[in-house]
Amino acid sequence: MNNTLNINRFGKILKHDGLNFFPNLILTLAILWAIPVIVYLAVALMPTNDTKDAVDAFSRVDLISALANIAIIIAPARLYRYCNDSRKGIGYAMLPASTLEKFLSMLIYCVIVTPIVYVAGALAIDSILALFQGPYEGFAVSIYFDTFAKINAVFQRDGIMLDESFMLYYASISPIFMLILSAIGTLAISSIFMFGNMIFKKRKTGKMLGILIILFIIFMIVVINYVAHNEAINLYFQQMNDDNKAEFIKNIIFRIMDITFYAEIIISALMLFGVYRKIKTQKY
Amino acid sequence: MIKINNLDFAYNNTQVFKNISLEFEKGNIYGLLGENGVGKTTLLKLICGLQKPQHGSVTVDGLTPSMRQPQFLQNVYFLPEEVITEDTTPEKFIQKIGVFYPRYDFALFNQLMKELEVDLAKKFNELSHGQKKKALLACALSLQTDYLFLDEPTNGLDIPSKALFRKVISQYCNDETTVIISTHQVKDVENLIDPIIILDRDDVLLKASFAEITKKLYFEYGPERLQNAYYTEMLPGGYINVMPNEDGLESNINIEALFNAVMKNKETIKNLMQNE
Incomplete structure (x- = not known):
């Protein structure tokens, strides 16, 4: 018998989790689906130029993306809330499936199924609303996966002039690579909250969010202090003219994007390893 | 066969077992007796792999329970003392978990539910505590695992249900099934268990x-x-x-x-x- 991965058994655990755990998330998804509808109704009832601008297709894509991230953050604790509970988790621990199979099933539901179901539902609702003669103009679905157009729109909306190198940089990135970038970002967020779900017994999402906020504040304090008190950096910056400064900032942004990409991969790997270990060794 | 060798186990600083060794042979219904807090549930959890020994070893048919391999898990079922059930009927519950167990028999489940006089149509949360326990016992027996661990199974059962419990356990556990019943209500398992194990604080007083x-x-x-x-x-x-x-x-x-x-x-x- 293959004790590590058996396709038949994996199918069973996938079905088990889908039937037992996924319904726990439906109410959360319904609330998140309702938010764009509430926005639509609010704008329809109080139409002004400002509110109409706020619900153009790009803004709605932003809103759906943000809500999808919230769904990803909430999902592990809603789906697998009891898997580390000393009493309620026994049934899950004793299910005859391997640690890898349980882990992969958890990963699929938290990282793939949840965002796909949420985004598909939200885009469907958006499309239905856009069909009516109302404040929604254009279809969010038509630009949701066009990352380049989204970034361009965000910069334009915020009054930031993109220089040619930025445009070329984004234009040079293939849509598939952009999708991978986006998927890794999703994986990083999800894996952090999957890990939080495994290490905390109660208020799992809140505690993990609290930790992230504290870590972010510490990180920012350290970076700002370092930059502010580093004479070499300050001197270098003072000697630059405006063109150099723009170039410098642009390079910094590119560098941050690179670092973020690698950091997301490393964080995902560490968190997912932690989740796997906790599934394997959790005591009840 | 279950083999426990030189087992040490403690919760934080509270020693539960100190160098105990035990063997459970196939085909017996063991009665695990002891006062409250001596570690009866902990011993069952160690055998199920829900806890891990600090020293020594526990093996079930040569497999280490704490590794939680499917080959081990599909041959054991643990029915905890505290009944926690989902908002579903026993029928749906067993259909969801039964697929993981190679010898699971749905017809046997229906038969057991009938014999234990549990309403098939009701959800777990609509059943009384005793009815829930009987429904879960029907689930456990219908999985036909080689090892069945029951933690205080008669708690909350009325007198006729206790008799039914004894009846179905003796009737449906075959020569290949090892049952360990942990209880402090010894009269409930009289004429059912043999051998008997009596646990004391960090020791085994009797196994015979x-x-x-x-x-x-x-x-x-x-x-x-x-x-x-x-x-x-x-x-x-x-x-x-x-x-x-x-x-x-x-x-x-x-x-x-x-x-x-x-x-x-x-x-x-x-x-x-x-x-x-």
């Missing part, structure tokens, strides 16, 4: 079959207290005396009296049972 016990101990039912008895208790119509069986007499075990005798004469009875 009924035949081995009656060979060493004599249960005398008479009108008076006997001076050389390990334990004497007044019963309606007389006394029960638990005494050393020096003359090789046959007697019927009273598990409650045995338990009390062992608890009052820990070392004496432990040594008596260990001597050939």
